[in-house]
Amino acid sequence: MKYIPYGRQTIDSSDVEAVVSALQSDYLTQGPAVEQFEQALSAYTSAQHTVVFNSGTAALHASYFALGLQPGDEIITTPITFAATANAALYLGAKPVFCDIIPETGCMDPTLVERLITPKTRLIAPVDYAGLPSNLSKLADIAKNHDIKIVEDACHALGAHYQEKQIGEGTYSDCTIFSFHPVKHITTGEGGALQTNDSQVFEKAMQFRSHGITKNPESYINKVSSPWYHEMQFLGFNYRLTEIQAALGISQLKKLEGFLARRQAIAKYYTEAFSQNQYFELQYSGDGVVHAYHLFAILLRPELSNKKNKLVAKLHERKVGSQVHYIPVYLHPYYQELGYTKGLCPQAELFYERQLSLPIFPSMTDSEVEYVAKTVLDTCKKVF
Ligand SMILES: *Cc1c(COP(=O)(O)O)cnc(C)c1O
Numbered sequence: 579m580k581y582i583p584y585g586r587q588t589i590d591s592s593d594v595e596a597v598v599s600a601l602q603s604d605y606l607t608q609g610p611a612v613e614q615f616e617q618a619l620s621a622y623t624s625a626q627h628t629v630v631f632n633s634g635t636a637a638l639h640a641s642y643f644a645l646g647l648q649p650g651d652e653i654i655t656t657p658i659t660f661a662a663t664a665n666a667a668l669y670l671g672a673k674p675v676f677c678d679i680i681p682e683t684g685c686m687d688p689t690l691v692e693r694l695i696t697p698k699t700r701l702i703a704p705v706d707y708a709g710l711p712s713n714l715s716k717l718a719d720i721a722k723n724h725d726i727k728i729v730e731d732a733c734h735a736l737g738a739h740y741q742e743k744q745i746g747e748g749t750y751s752d753c754t755i756f757s758f759h760p761v762k763h764i765t766t767g768e769g770g771a772l773q774t775n776d777s778q779v780f781e782k783a784m785q786f787r788s789h790g791i792t793k794n795p796e797s798y799i800n801k802v803s804s805p806w807y808h809e810m811q812f813l814g815f816n817y818r819l820t821e822i823q824a825a826l827g828i829s830q831l832k833k834l835e836g837f838l839a840r841r842q843a844i845a846k847y848y849t850e851a852f853s854q855n856q857y858f859e860l861q862y863s864g865d866g867v868v869h870a871y872h873l874f875a876i877l878l879r880p881e882l883s884n885k886k887n888k889l890v891a892k893l894h895e896r897k898v899g900s901q902v903h904y905i906p907v908y909l910h911p912y913y914q915e916l917g918y919t920k921g922l923c924p925q926a927e928l929f930y931e932r933q934l935s936l937p938i939f940p941s942m943t944d945s946e947v948e949y950v951a952k953t954v955l956d957t958c959k960k961v962f
Contacts, residue, residue, distance in 0.1 A: 582950060583899040585761035585873070588837060588941045593829045600825035611824035616771075618831050623746030625754070625773035627780035630824065631787060634733045634757025634770030636817035638666035638703075641753040641772050644782035645727045647672045647700055654694050655703040655731075656686040657906035657926040663703055663731045664907045675699070676908050678923035682862040684708060684875060684933070687925070688716035695724050702728050706735035706745065708861055708903070708935075709841075709870030714740050714750035733757035734872035736764065737838040741866050748775040758823075761939075762872060763837055764830035766823035790814030840940040841871040844947050848874055848936065851951035857882060857958040858932075873903055874938040876954075882962050883931040890934070892957045898950050901935045 600611060616628040631637040647653060649671030655663050657676045664674035675694050680687045684707035691702065702721055704712035714730065721728050730751035732738070738745045746754045756762075758769035772783050785792050790812040792798070798809050819827075849860060861875040878886060886902075893900050906926045908918035920927070937950050 579897055579946070579949060581897045581899060582937045582942070582946055583939075584901045584935050584937050585939050586941070587760040587765045588833075588939065589765075590833075592832075593826055596825040596829035597822055600822045603821065605821045607820055608818045609821045611821045611828065612819055615819075615824040615827045615831070618828055619746075619756075619771055619773070622831060622834070623744045623754075623773060625746045625748055626775040627773065627777065629772045629780065629783045629787060630819045630827070631770045631772065631817045632819050632823075633768050633817075634755060634759065634762075635662040635666060636787075636815070637755045637757075637770035637772040638662055638729070638731065639669050639815075640783040640786045640817065641729045641755060641774075641779075642666050642670055642672070642701060642703075643786050644772075644774075644779040645701060645729065645752060650698060651700040652696060652698040653701040653703055654691055654699060656705050656707075657908055657923050658684050658707060658904050658929060659705040659731060659907060660733070660904060661907050661910065663705060664913075667701075667703075672700070673698075674907070676906075676918070676923050676926075678925045679707075679929060681877075681925045681929060683710055683864070684861060684929060685710060685712040686717070688713045688720065691717065691720050692724075695720075695726070699724065699726055702726055703731055704728070705731040705733075706738060706870075708873035708875045709734045709738055710861065710864050711735060711738050711740035711745060711867050718750040727752040729753045729755060731755050733759075733762060733770070735870045736762070737834055737868075738870035739868035745870075746773045748773065752776060753779060758827060758830075763841075763870065764827065764834055766819065766827040766830070769819050769823050769827060785811070786814040787817045788814060789816060837940040838870060840942075841938055842869070844938050844942060845869070845871045845874055847947050848938075848951055851955070852876070855955060855958070857955075857962055858934075871938055873935045875903065876934050876936060877929070877932040878934065880928065880932060885961055886931070886934065889957060889961045892961055893953065896953050896957065898953050898957075899937055902930065902933055903935050904930065906930055
């Protein structure tokens with residue numbers, strides 16, 4: 579048995595062919611395949627607009643910018659996320675305010691959001707943790723009442739549904755963000771996307787991706803009509819995706835439904851295999867949602883969590899990879915230096931101590947899935 583990581587990409591010969599033909603085409607940087615990938619993503623989720631970027635982080639940055647996040651503004655987000663969700667606010671001089679989580683789901687607790695709102699709050703950025711959609715309708719109600727916008731970090735949740743709605747279609751969120759990092763549902767090596775139904779946010783995000791430059795004569799500040807003219811109107815970045823990556827993304831997206839079905843089948847197997855165990859609980863799988871299972875998260879019984887390191891080491895010896903998602907963002911030294919202190923979000927800190935992600939990715943074989951389930955239970959018995 580070879581080592582089984584907690585997540586990895588699934589690449590086949592059709593992906594390889596797509597990339598090779600992109601390399602042989604006329605364009606390498608942003609060209610027709612990028613637009614085609616955007617259209618395919620819009621069609622998949624029914625979002626009106628998609629802008630792809632060279633990372634999910636860049637897409638988050640663009641969404642915060644396009645929704646008007648300014649220096650000194652506040653954004654309410656969750657500590658149980660990849661640092662990027664909060665970092666993108668810091669890039670704009672804004673302040674992340676961390677809201678504690680619901681222990682059973684790992685998602686932001688909407689009942690705690692309102693008391694964190696101040697006159698400076700401009701955005702709420704929930705994370706669909708592990709692929710489980712956040713309580714989007716409650717968050718949308720709060721946002722509406724306070725004239726705040728929602729950026730949904732759905733980097734774990736491409737293909738998830740919330741109350742019959744595909745994540746990304748935009749009923750509850752002003753922007754939805756996806757990542758195409760290799761451990762995510764589909765990959766472009768590095769990459770990400772922003773979806774929105776707001777055409778102004780869309781235009782801003784497109785321009786942000788290319789230095790704040792526009793080539794649309796209708797929006798020029800200076801009235802110049804020369805064909806070579808283009809105008810830089812604000813400070814943007816080079817956040818473009820290449821044709822090579824877009825070609826891979828188009829090819830991967832065609833297989834997404836199969837990838838999702840496989841992830842859900844693995845989760846179902848684990849859920850049954852672990853149903854009677856006395857060592858850990860499983861993440862609540864949601865009500866009225868389709869969980870996309872980017873991660874399969876287990877939560878050790880609190881009194882066992884001090885032996886998590888030993889469990890991880892023993893699993894590793896037996897070729898079962900695992901990972902912790904996540905160290906609460908504000909406990910990282912950089913954030914501690916900014917003044918955030920331990921104890922800020924007690925449920926998130928407890929979740930961090932208890933949580934472990936087990937291997938789940940589409941190319942896992944049935945025998946690997948069975949091996950992981952058996953090995954996890956057996957190792958728990960030995961360690962605890
Ligand atoms: C993957 C991920 C991102 C974006 O990561 P990139 O590596 O920049 O694509 C953002 N938020 C969460 C929760 C993620 O898992």
